[in-house]
Amino acid sequence: MAGLMLQGTGSDVGKSVLVAGLCRAAANRGLRVLPCKPQNMSNNAAVTPEGGEIGRAQALQALAARAPLHVDMNPVLLKPQADRTSQLVVHGQVRGTLGAANFREARRPLLPEVLASYRRLEARCDLVIVEGAGSPAEINLRAGDIANMGFARATGTPVVLAGDIDRGGVIAAVAGTRAVLDPADAAMIRGFLINKFRGDPALFADGYDAIARLSGWRGFGVLPWVPAVAHLPSEDAVVLERGLGARAGKRLVACPILPRIANFDDLDPLRQEPGVEVAMIPPGTPIPAGATLVVLPGSKATLADLAFLRQEGWDIDILAHHRRGGAVLGICGGYQMLGRSVADPLGLEGPPGEAPGLGLLDVATVLGDRKALREVAGTGLGAAFTGYEMHMGVTTGPDAARPFARLESGDDGAVSADGLVLGTYCHGLLAAPGLRGALLGRLGVQSEGFDQSARVDAALDALADAIERHLDVDGLLALAGGAA
Structure with a gap:
């Protein structure tokens, strides 16, 4: 060998x-x-x-x-x-x-x-x-x-x-x-x-x-x-390559950089859409009022990152964004933050405790010691996709009756009554051209429809x-x- x-x-x-x-x-x-x-x-x-x-x-x-x-x-x-x-x-x-x-x-x-x-x-x-x-x-x-x-x-x-x-x-x-x-x-x-x-x-x-x-x-x-490297998934360092405002003709997608941000390569397919500008928002900077979509990404420590989000005043920005009719997407830990509350009774992420979420989805999360690790396939926003789950916690509540996705293993996520707030536990779903196109269509953007896997x-x-x-x-x- x-x-x-x-x-x-x-x-x-x-x-x-x-x-x-x-x-x-x-x-x-x-x-x-x-x-x-x-x-x-x-x-x-x-x-x-x-x-x-x-x-x-x-x-x-x-x-x-x-x-x-x-x-x-x-x-x-x-x-x-x-x-x-x-x-x-x-x-x-x-x-x-x-x-x-x-x-x-x-x-x-x-x-x-x-x-x-x-x-x-x-x-x-x-x-x-x-x-x-x-x-x-x-x-x-x-x-x-x-x-x-x-x-x-x-x-x-x-x-x-x-x-x-x-x-x-x-x-x-x-x-x-x-x-x-x-x-x-x-x-x-x-x-x-x-x-x-x-x-x-x-x-x-x-x-x-x-x-x-x-x-x-x-x-x-x-x-x-090698220019082609730009099409490969993001590495561990978050590089702020883009400005905080959308260039002419582009829709702005804003994602706050949480201290324990996880799996932020979920956003890579959006970065490569010509009609979209993705802005990673650093601490000390408000979420731009001109954003069309705010994405709350995955987190390794939901409660700690939720506290940091409030410390930065990003909760106020997100709630104001929603009141103006802006869309919000939460993925994994970000989905948990969108609910009424997040509880950690076993102290898995730190001292045992509970904190109110942003309240944009009528769901609540209880963290548990069983970790969901599985590949998934199903449909979301009317389009087929594949991805994976990697999370600790169970999220339930009335808005889960409007699931974001129908998976082979059951329903996933939640959608608010006004349809503006989406939450899911599925990572990697935006690589699917159909689902990405459906999401961008809600934002008034025509997707280029590329296959992210083929591009990589x-x-x-x-x-x-x-x-x-x-x-x-x-x-x-x-x-x-x-x-x-």
């Missing part, structure tokens, strides 16, 4: 996208390839066919590899929630809660379970491409590490270090990583590559040579900025083509022990 690990000089250097592109490139060469991220920290998660959850980046990588999702692709998932704690998910299932104080001690015993997942993946394919987390240069986190060098050394997997030239300082970032690493860790790194280059690569030739000289590692190429698949192929043209894929596969 063959394995290759991609680590980075820091967070958000493009590791997830690079692994996805490499998976597609290898799959296009006829290799059976699978992705793996030993430890991920993210509130963006996907449901696997067996009813587990993994990071959404690994779901994208599985799609790139043309392989079904499996919990072994992300054996340890940490989902940040309230009070400096994270929900611990191991092999797709919730195993408890970790605090910042005991995180380092708690992760060390997880290494055998991570290694077991990796060995199972190895047995099923020709090549496993592994994504690291953050940076190995964070040597203060090295003790007990299971995400970077701890994993690489335990498995003997060769590492290639990725640097992001777009953020600047890439020569120092790569060479500096070499300088701070323990010699045994540094020996695991067999080369580097440069990501997100804009302009003529010839202008960076001297810098590329300097990195090779200073680090002693061989280079595997410089990947330019085409973007993965474009990324793989760029990787084949600009990176030494033969050399990377040879390093991994795979067939070129």
Whole structure:
């Protein structure tokens, strides 16, 4: 079996996208390839066919590899929630809660379970491409590490270090990583590559040579900025790419950035509609009065985010928006916030308690310790869709008699009597062109009607083509022990 690990000089250097592109490139060469991220920290998660959850980046990588999702692709998932704690998910299932104080001690015993997942993946394919987390240069986190060098050394997997030239300082970032690493860790790194280059690569030739000289590692190429990546699902960092007002001829969709926002890639299909402008509203900024639709997204800690929403005054903005005849869509935790109340009697998200919701839907939610994790299919707004549920809590009330969707497993969500407020537990539903078109039609927007899944698949192929043209894929596969 063959394995290759991609680590980075820091967070958000493009590791997830690079692994996805490499998976597609290898799959296009006829290799059976699978992705793996030993430890991920993210509130963006996907449901696997067996009813587990993994990071959404690994779901994208599985799609790139043309392989079904499996919990072994992300054996340890940490989902940040309230009070400096994270929900611990191991092999797709919730195993408890970790605090910042005991995180380092708690992760060390997880290494055998991570290694077991990796060995199972190895047995099923020709090549496993592994994504690291953050940076190995964070040597203060090295003790007990299971995400970077701890994993690489335990498995003997060769590492290639990725640097992001777009953020600047890439020569120092790569060479500096070499300088701070323990010699045994540094020996695991067999080369580097440069990501997100804009302009003529010839202008960076001297810098590329300097990195090779200073680090002693061989280079595997410089990947330019790939425009098609914009069509891939959002990564963990919310990037405010757009302004707070709609450009001429566009309808504004506003989404407040809650501290524990989850699965915000639900909005990606709307971002790509030419008649829509999506604005992610940062703290300290009111929800624009000109918005046509306000979306309350998923949340890892509904009560804490509901309190933050009120602290920001966004509840006043949303209620005023509704009084003006504006539409509101709540997804998962956002749906729960739209009801009369949210109760957490077991203290699952923090201290036990209850808080009033926005009251835009006549429903109430009680959080429970059973987590719904399932793929779903059905119809909503008169159109077929597929998606997934990932939530804790049961929501009931009179408005649920007007369900948002009819699923194969039963009714989902609620619609207000005036038809302006919609709530659902289903993630991923806006990828369906029919449902998205029906929603936009309510807003007076003609949908382009594209198939989001096909668009993502085409973007993965474009990324793989760029990787084949600009990176030494033969050399990377040879390093991994795979067939070129």
